[in-house]
Amino acid sequence: MDWFQETLHPAIRQTLRVEEVLHRDKTALQDLVIFRNPTFGRVMALDGIVQTTEGDEFVYHEMLAHVPILAVKAARRAGAKGAVRKVLIVGGGDGGCIREVLKHKGLVCTMVEIDPGVIELSRKHLPNHHAGAFDDKRANIVIADGARFVKETPERYDVIIIDSTDPVGPGAVLFTREFYADCKRCLAPGGVLVTQNGVPWLQGEELQSSVRSFRALFKEGGCYLAVVPTYNGGFMALGWATDNAKLRKTPVAKIARLAKAMKLQTRYFTPELFAGAFCLPQFVHALIDGIPYGKRKKKR
Numbered sequence: 001m002d003w004f005q006e007t008l009h010p011a012i013r014q015t016l017r018v019e020e021v022l023h024r025d026k027t028a029l030q031d032l033v034i035f036r037n038p039t040f041g042r043v044m045a046l047d048g049i050v051q052t053t054e055g056d057e058f059v060y061h062e063m064l065a066h067v068p069i070l071a072v073k074a075a076r077r078a079g080a081k082g083a084v085r086k087v088l089i090v091g092g093g094d095g096g097c098i099r100e101v102l103k104h105k106g107l108v109c110t111m112v113e114i115d116p117g118v119i120e121l122s123r124k125h126l127p128n129h130h131a132g133a134f135d136d137k138r139a140n141i142v143i144a145d146g147a148r149f150v151k152e153t154p155e156r157y158d159v160i161i162i163d164s165t166d167p168v169g170p171g172a173v174l175f176t177r178e179f180y181a182d183c184k185r186c187l188a189p190g191g192v193l194v195t196q197n198g199v200p201w202l203q204g205e206e207l208q209s210s211v212r213s214f215r216a217l218f219k220e221g222g223c224y225l226a227v228v229p230t231y232n233g234g235f236m237a238l239g240w241a242t243d244n245a246k247l248r249k250t251p252v253a254k255i256a257r258l259a260k261a262m263k264l265q266t267r268y269f270t271p272e273l274f275a276g277a278f279c280l281p282q283f284v285h286a287l288i289d290g291i292p293y294g295k296r297k298k299k300r
């Protein structure tokens with residue numbers, strides 16, 4: 001195999017040069033390939049779809065973890081000692097997301113991954129993704145279907161992060177209203193749910209449908225943006241659902257103070273980007289609001 005061709009979109013194909021195949025096999029659930037590309041380093045694909053690369057994973061994982069955690073920390077600072085005690089990740093088997101979450105001290109993180117093969121092979125071939133996080137005593141790794149887990153857990157989480165595959169195969173259930181409703185049930189008051197929501201240029205309907213569900217269930221639903229080159233098609237959307245509409249308006253100075261206090265080291269995230277990522281182009285507003293920018297009623 002000299003080239004890997006991604007099969008996610010019907011009319012557009014991303015092709016990556018394969019320098020060396022490190023692993024290619026079926027896990028219990030998915031077809032998994034890990035190969036080396038001269039530009040992006042090690043690349044993992046599941047069922048023909050690029051999941052993560054060593055070269056650009058930091059963008060996605062930093063934005064999935066620090067934006068919600070810092071927002072909730074800032075909101076609670078005056079009250080419960082800035083407490084974000086419990087974070088839940090659904091999916092995330094490559095370990096990049098839990099690595100970023102555990103940069104925050106004083107919290108525990110449960111990661112619910114359906115496919116143990118992804119964790120096992122990421123441990124072996126993508127060691128810089130988890131960077132030891134899987135073995136951190138604050139990490140609780142659960143092998144289960146995330147949809148079932150959120151339906152049944154008695155726990156309440158301050159932040160829930162859906163680091164899922166696209167809505168095909170085992171990940172499809174993680175894009176349903178029923179799943180988001182179950183997430184809301186196990187979200188602590190004032191908490192936030194963030195989701196992997198695809199590339200608006202190519203997966204607009206998926207974003208539209210998720211945001212519609214968020215708005216039916218939460219006081220606020222929307223998305224923020226980040227540019228991950230190997231998520232083909234332009235910037236990607238990360239879904240945002242919460243009952244605290246003030247969270248995304250947290251002043252940059254507050255985010256900066258919290259990031260400085262914890263000596264947060266990042267390569268993409270900055271406090272200014274916290275605010276900037278919520279600035280949406282007109283066509284994304286049109287997608288998720290269905291009406292021109294500025295005309296949406298404040299209360300829904």
Ligand code: SAM
Binds near residue numbers: 091
């Ligand atoms: N960053 C990636 C992206 O945007 O495509 C996601 C990467 S991460 C490896 C996605 C993980 O979600 C996979 O390991 C997959 O096994 C897991 N997953 C899919 N469906 C799941 C489910 N129902 N419950 C828990 N984990 C699930």
